[in-house]
Amino acid sequence: MVLTDRVRTTRRRLLGGGLGVATLAGCGVFRDEPKPPPAPDPLQPVLDEALALAGAYDRVIAAQPALSARLTPLAADHRSHAAELAKLIDTKASAPPPEAVDSVAGLRAAELAAQKTAVAACRAAPADRAGLVGSIAACRATHAEALR
Amino acid sequence: MNEQVAAALAAEEAAIYAYGIIGVELPESAQVTEARAAEQAHRDRRDYLVGKMDQPRTSPAGYRMPFPVTDRGTALKLAIHVEDGVAQAWRPVLAVTQDADRMTALAAMTDAAVRATRWRRLAAVSPATMAFPGWAE
Incomplete structure (x- = not known):
């Protein structure tokens, strides 16, 4: 047993x-x-717009080389933004949709739209990201001013 | 938060003082009008910040301008200098605020950066923008 x-x-x-x-x-x-793919970082749209804007400036400069001196520094600002954001977020350099922009007025409208994205991202950001995203929002506003 | 607010307040006070000098040296009435509007914007931001201070503030000390203002060129240079300084003073406020207060801080920083760009264009300073307003170059 x-x-x-x-x-x-x-x-x-x-x-x-x-x-x-x-x-x-x-x-x-x-x-x-x-x-399932991880949710994109909240700053991904800000990064995508930075790259799309830089590309839009390149196309306008290619079409109107006389504007190069005026527009090239602005395109460089957007590439600086993209570089700083890429350090913060896990991004797979998603190809941003091309901005259908072919004029200075179009660039200005795109800057103002992108400023709104960055303002919303700044509002939602944790404290350690607020300064960078806020600065990017302010820069986009200064670009719109410079394109007046 | 008070430390960052106090720094922003000091920058706004300095800007108000500086625009009193800048306005005298600008030759064109359109630019004088712009300087007056800027001064009023800084007064409004100052009043907002005073309301946010936990403790009563001490009255601001006398200001020393970073260089003498003697003509249009130095007046515009000072305007650029103070707006850059105001933007730099507001940026740290973003990290210590939330929601509506953070949006006010961002608007203050952005307005200062936009005015700095406008003054740079008037002064024919190129480039008229910087990649990261509010960050010391």
Whole structure:
């Protein structure tokens, strides 16, 4: 009797252990499935706009080389913004949609729209990001002023 | 927060004082009007900040301008200098505020940066913008 009980106990333990293994294996099956992509960083739209704006300036400069001296520093500002933001966030350099902009007036409108994005991002940002995003918002406003 | 607010207040006080000098040296009435509008904007920001201070402030000390203002060129240079200084004083306020107060701080920093750009254009300083307003170059 005693011996049988021991055997039963051991069998039960084995069964329990087997179930445990089966459960872990189940987890492993799910682990192999593609994970949903992580939510993009809240600053990703600010970074995307910085790159899109820089590209828009490049196209306007290419079409109107006489504007190069005036516009090149503004394009450089946007690339500086993108570089600083890329240091903060885990980004996969998503190709921003091209801005359909072919004039200084179009650039100005794009700057004002991008300023709004950065203002909203500044409002929502944690304390350690507020200064950088706020500065980017202010810079976009100064660009709109410079394009008047 | 009080430390950052006090620094912004000091910058606004300095700007108000400086615009009194700047206005005298600007030759064109349009620019004088712009300087007066800027001075009034800084007075409004000062009043807002005074309301945010936990403790009564001490009256501001006398100001020393960073260089003598003797003509249009030095007046514009001082205007650029004070607006850059105001933007730099407001930036740290962003990190210690939230919601509406942070938006006010951002508006104050942005307005100062935009005025600095406007004065740079009038002074034919190029480039008229900087990548990170509010950060010391």
